[in-house]
Every structure is written in C-alpha cells, then in structure tokens.
Amino acid sequence: MKLKPWKVLESNYVRPRIRIDKCDLPNGNLLDATILEFRTWANVLAITKDRQAVLVRQYRHGVEKVLLELPGGVVEDDEDPMNGIKRELMEETGYASANVIEVGRIYPNPAMQTNQLFCYLALDAEKVGGQNLDDGEDIEVQLLPLDELTSMARNGDFPHALHIAVLFHALAHMEKK
Numbered sequence: 126m127k128l129k130p131w132k133v134l135e136s137n138y139v140r141p142r143i144r145i146d147k148c149d150l151p152n153g154n155l156l157d158a159t160i161l162e163f164r165t166w167a168n169v170l171a172i173t174k175d176r177q178a179v180l181v182r183q184y185r186h187g188v189e190k191v192l193l194e195l196p197g198g199v200v201e202d203d204e205d206p207m208n209g210i211k212r213e214l215m216e217e218t219g220y221a222s223a224n225v226i227e228v229g230r231i232y233p234n235p236a237m238q239t240n241q242l243f244c245y246l247a248l249d250a251e252k253v254g255g256q257n258l259d260d261g262e263d264i265e266v267q268l269l270p271l272d273e274l275t276s277m278a279r280n281g282d283f284p285h286a287l288h289i290a291v292l293f294h295a296l297a298h299m300e301k302k
Contacts, residue, residue: 131156163240166233167210168197168288170295171220171247177268179220179250184263193267193277195288196220197245206243214247216257218266222247229294233287242287246295 131148134155138144142162150156171179184191196217200209207225215221229244258264269277277283278292 131158159237161238163199163233163238164202165200165206165209165240165243166198166287167200167206167213167243167245168195168291169210169214169225169245169247170195170292171214171218171222171250172271173220173251173268174249176271178271178274179214179218179247180267180269180274181217182265182267192285193269193283194285195291197291200243207245210243210245210247214250215254216259217262217264219252219254219256220247220250220266221253222250224248226298228298229291231287231290231294242291244291244294246298 129151131146131150133146134149135147136144144160144162146158146160148156148158173179179196180193181196182191182193196214197210198213198217200206204212207227211221211225225245225247227243228246231242231244232238233240233242256264256266274283274292275296278289283289283292
C-alpha cells in the first residue's frame with residue numbers, strides 16, 4: 126500500500142504559530158494533530174585553532190536543568206540561515222569565524238513541527254568581542270577540547286538531541302576532509 130498524506134479537514138490556531146489540524150487519515154480514522162509553526166533554527170560546532178569547542182551553558186526550563194550546548198538559535202524571518210548562525214555565534218559567545226560551512230539540514234520533530242534546523246561547522250573560531258545577549262538569555266561560554274565533547278556525547282553527558290545531531294554532521298564533514 127502506498128503511503129498517503131493526511132487530508133486536513135479544518136485548521137484552528139490556539140495561539141500564534143500553534144494550530145490544531147483535524148485530519149482524515151488514509152485508514153478512515155480522524156485525528157487532531159497539534160502543529161508548532163516554529164521558525165528556522167541554526168546551531169554550530171565552532172572550533173578554535175587549538176581544537177577547543179566553543180560551547181554555551183544555559184538553563185533550560187523544559188527539563189529544569191542547566192545544559193551544555195552548541196551556540197545557536199532562531200533564524201530571524203527573512204534572514205539567511207548562514208547569516209543567522211554567524212550572528213548567533215557572535216551574540217552568544219563573542220566568537221566569530223571566517224570559515225563557516227553548512228554541514229546538514231534536519232527536521233527537529235517532523236511529527237509536529239514545521240521548521241528545519243541548519244547545522245554548521247565553524248573552523249578557526251576566534252574571540253573577537255563580548256556577548257550581546259537577548260533579554261531572556263543568561264549564557265556562560267565554555268571551551269572544551271573537541272575530543273572531550275565527543276566523549277561526553279557518547280557517555281550521555283551532552284544530552285541535547287539536536288545538538289548531538291549537529292555534532293554528528295560536523296564530525297562527519299571533518300572526517301570527509
């Protein structure tokens with residue numbers, strides 16, 4: 126049997142960018158699907174000349190924990206994702222790189238989110254300024270040897286799934302070179 130898209134019978138917004146689609150499934154069942162219309166995201170594995178990963182540590186309310194993560198965030202509407210990640214890297218860490226490479230694109234959660242995550246690798250990152258954080262951000266910058274970061278990911282000590290995916294894409298790209 127060939128898989129078919131669901132037929133949307135009705136869409137209702139419960140908040141901006143959050144809608145409920147009443148769907149008629151190919152098997153005849155009806156389903157209310159919650160859809161989150163998030164904007165594009167971008168994250169970067171930024172590596173200094175001495176193979177230190179530039180990371181951020183911040184509180185994540187969903188899990189109520191402080192997590193070590195890759196720099197990144199929302200790409201503004203009508204902003205090129207490459208420009209967005211360079212801006213995010215600079216704002217969150219004060220680091221910049223003249224050698225930023227797109228290494229992948231993934232869907233964070235295609236069952237209920239409409240957005241993509243652009244994955245980047247920034248080589249020879251250098252500290253060129255201070256942080257310029259948004260009102261809702263409280264971020265500490267941490268440098269960590271790249272080998273230690275990959276060990277942490279293997280051991281479950283770097284637990285953000287999307288950031289592990291970006292790390293995978295960046296490492297795979299580096300392995301090809």
